[in-house]
Amino acid sequence: MQAEITREYVEQVEEAIARRDDAFILGTMDDLYPADITTVLYELDEQESKYVMDLLPAEVGAQILSDLDYDIRTSFLQTFTSQEIARYIDLMDSDDAVDILNEQSVQTREEVIALLENEEKTAAILDLLHYEEDCAGGLMAKELIKVNLNWRVRQCIEEIRRQAENVQRIYTVYVVDNRDVLVGRVSVKTLLLAKDDKLVKDIYNPDVISIASFRDEGEVVSVMQKYDLEAIPVVNIQGRLLGRITIDDVVDVMQEQAELSRQLMTGITENVEEDDSVFRISRSRLPWLVIGMIGGLLAAQFMGFFEDDIALLPAVALFVPLITATGGNVGIQSSSIIIQTLSSNEVVFENFAERMLKVLTVALLNALIISALVFGLTYLFRHELTLSIVVSAALFSVVILASLMGTLTPMVLDRFGVNPAVAAGPFITTANDLLGLAIYFSVAHLLYNL
Amino acid sequence: MQAEITREYVEQVEEAIARRDDAFILGTMDDLYPADITTVLYELDEQESKYVMDLLPAEVGAQILSDLDYDIRTSFLQTFTSQEIARYIDLMDSDDAVDILNEQSVQTREEVIALLENEEKTAAILDLLHYEEDCAGGLMAKELIKVNLNWRVRQCIEEIRRQAENVQRIYTVYVVDNRDVLVGRVSVKTLLLAKDDKLVKDIYNPDVISIASFRDEGEVVSVMQKYDLEAIPVVNIQGRLLGRITIDDVVDVMQEQAELSRQLMTGITENVEEDDSVFRISRSRLPWLVIGMIGGLLAAQFMGFFEDDIALLPAVALFVPLITATGGNVGIQSSSIIIQTLSSNEVVFENFAERMLKVLTVALLNALIISALVFGLTYLFRHELTLSIVVSAALFSVVILASLMGTLTPMVLDRFGVNPAVAAGPFITTANDLLGLAIYFSVAHLLYNL
Numbered sequence: 040m041q042a043e044i045t046r047e048y049v050e051q052v053e054e055a056i057a058r059r060d061d062a063f064i065l066g067t068m069d070d071l072y073p074a075d076i077t078t079v080l081y082e083l084d085e086q087e088s089k090y091v092m093d094l095l096p097a098e099v100g101a102q103i104l105s106d107l108d109y110d111i112r113t114s115f116l117q118t119f120t121s122q123e124i125a126r127y128i129d130l131m132d133s134d135d136a137v138d139i140l141n142e143q144s145v146q147t148r149e150e151v152i153a154l155l156e157n158e159e160k161t162a163a164i165l166d167l168l169h170y171e172e173d174c175a176g177g178l179m180a181k182e183l184i185k186v187n188l189n190w191r192v193r194q195c196i197e198e199i200r201r202q203a204e205n206v207q208r209i210y211t212v213y214v215v216d217n218r219d220v221l222v223g224r225v226s227v228k229t230l231l232l233a234k235d236d237k238l239v240k241d242i243y244n245p246d247v248i249s250i251a252s253f254r255d256e257g258e259v260v261s262v263m264q265k266y267d268l269e270a271i272p273v274v275n276i277q278g279r280l281l282g283r284i285t286i287d288d289v290v291d292v293m294q295e296q297a298e299l300s301r302q303l304m305t306g307i308t309e310n311v312e313e314d315d316s317v318f319r320i321s322r323s324r325l326p327w328l329v330i331g332m333i334g335g336l337l338a339a340q341f342m343g344f345f346e347d348d349i350a351l352l353p354a355v356a357l358f359v360p361l362i363t364a365t366g367g368n369v370g371i372q373s374s375s376i377i378i379q380t381l382s383s384n385e386v387v388f389e390n391f392a393e394r395m396l397k398v399l400t401v402a403l404l405n406a407l408i409i410s411a412l413v414f415g416l417t418y419l420f421r422h423e424l425t426l427s428i429v430v431s432a433a434l435f436s437v438v439i440l441a442s443l444m445g446t447l448t449p450m451v452l453d454r455f456g457v458n459p460a461v462a463a464g465p466f467i468t469t470a471n472d473l474l475g476l477a478i479y480f481s482v483a484h485l486l487y488n489l
Numbered sequence: 490m491q492a493e494i495t496r497e498y499v500e501q502v503e504e505a506i507a508r509r510d511d512a513f514i515l516g517t518m519d520d521l522y523p524a525d526i527t528t529v530l531y532e533l534d535e536q537e538s539k540y541v542m543d544l545l546p547a548e549v550g551a552q553i554l555s556d557l558d559y560d561i562r563t564s565f566l567q568t569f570t571s572q573e574i575a576r577y578i579d580l581m582d583s584d585d586a587v588d589i590l591n592e593q594s595v596q597t598r599e600e601v602i603a604l605l606e607n608e609e610k611t612a613a614i615l616d617l618l619h620y621e622e623d624c625a626g627g628l629m630a631k632e633l634i635k636v637n638l639n640w641r642v643r644q645c646i647e648e649i650r651r652q653a654e655n656v657q658r659i660y661t662v663y664v665v666d667n668r669d670v671l672v673g674r675v676s677v678k679t680l681l682l683a684k685d686d687k688l689v690k691d692i693y694n695p696d697v698i699s700i701a702s703f704r705d706e707g708e709v710v711s712v713m714q715k716y717d718l719e720a721i722p723v724v725n726i727q728g729r730l731l732g733r734i735t736i737d738d739v740v741d742v743m744q745e746q747a748e749l750s751r752q753l754m755t756g757i758t759e760n761v762e763e764d765d766s767v768f769r770i771s772r773s774r775l776p777w778l779v780i781g782m783i784g785g786l787l788a789a790q791f792m793g794f795f796e797d798d799i800a801l802l803p804a805v806a807l808f809v810p811l812i813t814a815t816g817g818n819v820g821i822q823s824s825s826i827i828i829q830t831l832s833s834n835e836v837v838f839e840n841f842a843e844r845m846l847k848v849l850t851v852a853l854l855n856a857l858i859i860s861a862l863v864f865g866l867t868y869l870f871r872h873e874l875t876l877s878i879v880v881s882a883a884l885f886s887v888v889i890l891a892s893l894m895g896t897l898t899p900m901v902l903d904r905f906g907v908n909p910a911v912a913a914g915p916f917i918t919t920a921n922d923l924l925g926l927a928i929y930f931s932v933a934h935l936l937y938n939l
Contacts, residue, residue: 267737287717297747305825313830331818335811342807353799356806357792361785368781375755380763404771
C-alpha cells in the first residue's frame with residue numbers, strides 16, 4: 040500500500056543522515072514507492088537529498104529524478120558528476136532522459152551522452168534531442184512494441200518478449216509494414232486469443248489514431264482526451280512510426296496548462312510556485328501591478344477633467360468603486376465563459392451574430408436586475424433622485440459594455456494566436472475601470488447639466 | 490486516421506436527414522470514430538440526433554451516449570423509450586451505465602434496469618448504484634481481470650481469454666486470494682514471459698496501489714497522478730477487490746475540477762457553458778454581481794463619511810480607482826499562488842511563520858516599487874507633495890494588507906473544507922476594495938489634518 044509521509048518520518052530521516060545511519064534510511068525506504076521517496080526529498084536540503092540518492096539503488100534514483108520538479112531537479116543535478124548522471128540516464132525511459140539532458144549545460148550534456156553504456160538508449164536519445172520540447176516529438180519516448188504485418192502470432196509473442204524488457208507498459212502493439220510505416224495496431228488480448236500460426240495481417244486492426252511529430256502538445260492532449268487513448272503513436276511526415284506518447288505525460292501537460300491559464304488569469308506572468316525565490320515571485324507579479332498602476336493613474340488623469348464637478352457634487356465620487364468593481368466583475372465573468380469555449384475541444388460552428396446576441400441578452404438581463412437594485416437602494420439611503428438615476432443608468436451601460444469587452448477581447452487575442460487567458464485577468468479589469476469611469480462621468484455631467 | 494469534422498459535412502448530414510438519405514449518413518459515418526460522430530451530433534438538434542442514433546449500430550450509439558456531456562445527454566435521452574435506453578446500457582461499461590442511470594428519473598431507471606438482458610452487467614450496475622457519484626466507488630467500473638493466487642499461468646491465460654471479452658483494456662491483471670482480497674498484481678507481460686505451469690503466487694508482484702471505495706474523487710486523481718497509474722483497483726474496507734478506475738475517467742475529473750476552479754475564481758457559481766440557456770448563465774453570474782454591488786454600495790456609504798473632505802479636496806477622489814484596482818490585483822495574485830499550493834499533491838510542512846514571512850517579503854518588495862513609482866509620477870503630473878505622499882503611503886499599506894488577506898483567506902477557507910478558489914475571485918476583490926478605501930481615506934484625513 041502507498042504510504043502516508045509524516046513529518047515525524049522526515050525528521051527521523053534527517054537525524055539518520057546526520058548520524059550516517061544508512062541502515063535506517065535504506066530499511067525504511069525499501070518499503071516506499073519512488074514517488075513517496077520523492078516527497079521525502081522535497082523536505083530535505085540538497086546535500087541531504089544527495090546523501091539519500093547515493094544510498095538508493097540506481098533504478099529507484101532514476102525514477103525519483105524523472106519525478107522531480109523541473110526547477111528543483113536542475114539545481115539538484117548540479118551537485119552530481121557527469122558519471123553519476125549517466126548512470127541514472129542509462130536506466131530511464133528515453134523521453135525522461137531527454138528532458139533531463141535538455142536541462143543541462145551543453146558541456147554536461149555531451150559528457151553524459153558520451154558516458155552512456157546502453158547503445159540502443161543512446162541512439163534513441165540522440166534522435167529525440169532533435170525535437171522541440173513542446174511538440175509531439177518532444178513528448179514521445181522511443182520505447183514501444185511493434186510487429187511486422189507479415190509476421191505470425193508466434194513470432195510476435197517472441198518479439199514482444201524480447202522488446203518488453205525495455206518497455207514498462209505495453210498498452211498497444213503497433214503494426215508496421217516493411218518500410219516501418221504505421222499501418223495499424225493489435226492488442227495483446229487479440230494476440231493471446233489468436234492461434235500461433237495466424238498472420239498479423241489477418242488479425243490486426245487497421246484503425247489507429249496517430250499524431251505527427253511536429254504537432255503542438257495542446258493537440259496531443261485534445262486528441263488523446265477526445266478518443267480516450269492511454270497511448271498514441273507518433274509518426275513522421277511519411278507515416279513512419281517514430282515513438283509513442285503515454286497518458287501519464289499528457290496528464291502532466293494538462294496540469295501545467297491549467298496552472299498556466301490560472302496564473303495568466305490572475306495576473307502572474309511566469310510559472311511560479313510558492314517555494315520559488317522571493318525575487319522570482321516578485322518579478323512574476325510586478326508587470327501586471329505596474330500595468331494596473333498605469334491604468335489607475337490614467338483613471339486619475341481622466342477624472343481630473345471632472346475635478347470641478349466633484350468639488351460641487353462630492354456624492355458622485357462615492358459611487359466610483361461601485362462602478363469600477365461591477366465593470367471588473369462582469370468583464371471577468373464574460374471572459375471566463377468565452378475562454379472555456381475557446382479552450383475546449385468541441386468544434387463550435389455557432390455563428391458570431393448568434394453568439395453576440397446571446398451575450399447581449401444575458402448582459403441585458405443582469406444589467407436590468409443590478410441597476411434596478413442599485414437605483415432602489417441608492418434612493419432609499421440618499422433620497423436623491425438625480426444621483427440614483429445617474430448611478431443606475433451608468434451601471435446599466437457598464438454591465439452591457441463590460442460584457443461585450445470581456446467576450447470580444449479573448450476572441451480577438453485567440454484569433455491572433457495569443458493565449459486568451461491573458462485577457463481575463465488584470466487586462467480586462469484595467470480596461471473596464473477606464474471604460475466604466477468614462478461612462479459614469481459622462482452620464483453624470485449630462486444629467487446634472489454640469 | 491481521425492477525421493476533421495467540417496461545417497460542410499454537418500450541413501450535408503442535415504440535408505441527408507431532411508431527405509431521409511440513410512445511405513449517405515451510414516456510408517460516411519462508417520469511417521468516423523464514435524467521438525467524431527459525437528462532435529457532429531453536438532451541431533444537430535435533438536430530433537436530427539435521434540434520427541442518426543436510430544440508424545447507427547447499437548455499439549456505436551452506446552459509445553456516443555457515454556461520451557456526451559452530462560446536461561445534453563439528460564435532455565437528449567428524454568426522447569428515448571426505456572427499451573431504447575436499455576439496449577444501449579447493455580453494451581456499456583458498468584461505470585458509464587451507472588452514470589446515465591443516475592441521471593434518469595426513478596421510474597425510468599427502474600424500467601431500464603428491468604429491461605436489461607446481460608445478467609452479469611445488471612448485477613454490476615445494481616452494485617455500483619450504491620456508491621456516491623463523487624467518491625472512488627462512484628468512479629469505478631466492475632469490468633476488470635483478476636486471477637487467483639493459487640492458479641497456474643495456463644489457467645490464467647484461459648481465464649483472461651474468457652474475461653477479456655467484457656473488458657476493453659486489460660492494463661494490469663489483479664491477483665486475489667480465496668476470499669477475493671486483493672493481494673497483488675501480475676502484468677500480461679509477465680504472464681506471457683512465464684512458463685505455463687508456474688503458479689501465480691511464484692510470479693506475482695505483491696506491491697499494488699489501491700484505493701478504498703469511500704475515498705473522494707480528488708484523492709483518486711492525486712494518487713493516480715502521483716504514482717503514474719493508468720488504472721487503480723478499488724477495494725472495500727476488508728480489502729476485497731470491488732472494481733477499478735481507469736485513467737480516462739480520471740482525466741475527465743481533472744478537467745471538470747480545473748473548469749470548476751476557474752469558474753469559482755471568476756465569480757461564476759454554477760458549472761455553466763456557453764451553450765447553456767440565457768437564464769441559466771444569467772443566474773450563475775448574478776450572486777457575485779449582487780455581492781459586488783453590495784460591496785460597492787458599502788464603499789459609497791463609507792466614503793460618505795468623508796464627503797466634506799472630498800468637497801474640499803476633490804483631488805483625493807481621483808485616486809480611488811488606483812487604490813481599489815491595485816488592492817484587487819495584489820489580492821488575486823496572492824490567492825492564486827496559495828491556492829496552487831493548497832491544491833497540489835505535494836505535502837507541505839513549511840511552517841506558518843516562515844510562509845507568512847515570505848509573503849510579507851514579496852509584498853514589501855512590490856509595495857516599495859509600486860509606491861515609489863506612483864509617488865514619482867503623481868508628483869510629476871500634479872506637483873502636490875502632500876497628495877503624492879498620501880497616495881503612495883496608502884498604496885504601500887494596501888499592497889501589504891491585500892497580500893496578507895489574499896493569502897490568509899484561502900487558507901482559512903481550506904481549513905474549513907470550503908474550496909479555496911471561491912476566495913480568489915470577487916470575494917477578495919470586494920473585501921480589498923473596502924479595506925483599501927478605509928486605509929486611503931484614513932491616511933488622507935490624517936496627513937491633510939482634515
